[in-house]
Amino acid sequence: MATQKTATKEKISQSDYTSLLELSNYLGLDAVQFTKKMEEEEQEEREKMQKGFNSEMRSEAKRLKTFVTYKSYSSWTPQEMAAAGFYFTGVRSGIQCFCCGLILFGTSLQRLPIEDHKSFHPDCEFLLGKDVGNIAKYDIRVKNPEKKLRGDKAKYQEDKARLESFEDWPFYVHKVSPRELSAAGFVFTVEFIEARRV
Ligand SMILES: [Zn+2]
Structure with a gap:
């Protein structure tokens, strides 16, 4: 990393x-x-x-x-x-x-x-605007993933597809393994740092 x-x-x-x-x-x-x-x-x-x-x-x-x-x-x-x-x-x-x-x-x-x-440090990933988990002072996270998830529901019935959704799983959420989550039926929704049950 x-x-x-x-x-x-x-x-x-x-x-x-x-x-x-x-x-x-x-x-x-x-x-x-x-x-x-x-x-x-x-x-x-x-x-x-x-x-x-x-x-x-x-x-x-x-x-x-x-x-x-x-x-x-x-x-x-x-x-x-x-x-x-x-x-x-x-x-x-x-x-x-x-x-x-x-x-x-x-x-x-x-x-x-x-x-x-x-x-x-021109290579600092925060400066480069990458998702390093910075929580900006005025960052408002709107929670409305329902629409998107409904369409994806069929797709994510398979464990393989669920596991693939964790491709962008942020490295700072290191305590939870994507493999365990996907096996338990979760997919990763990149808009929010959270896992949702489908
Ligand atoms: Zn820096």
């Missing part, structure tokens, strides 16, 4: 060293050295943290709540961060994507959280 990334030692630097050098010359102090040291410490924290998909943080509202204790002079709002897939880790100013596990410490006046997310 592409999102199930194991611990990697990827280096993330959000700093623009060219402008830091200019700033150092202007202020007469070494902003480059200071930032390098800070980034090294952040890198150490990053390597200690849990990696990969975090099913617990699929809900945008839940991610937003984690920012209650977020104390930072950030130019990013909690709303922007939660919408971009991030939740607050509680370690320094670290925020992490629930899907790809990207951890960011810095915020940028020039860029939005979604832009930094894209530039470091």
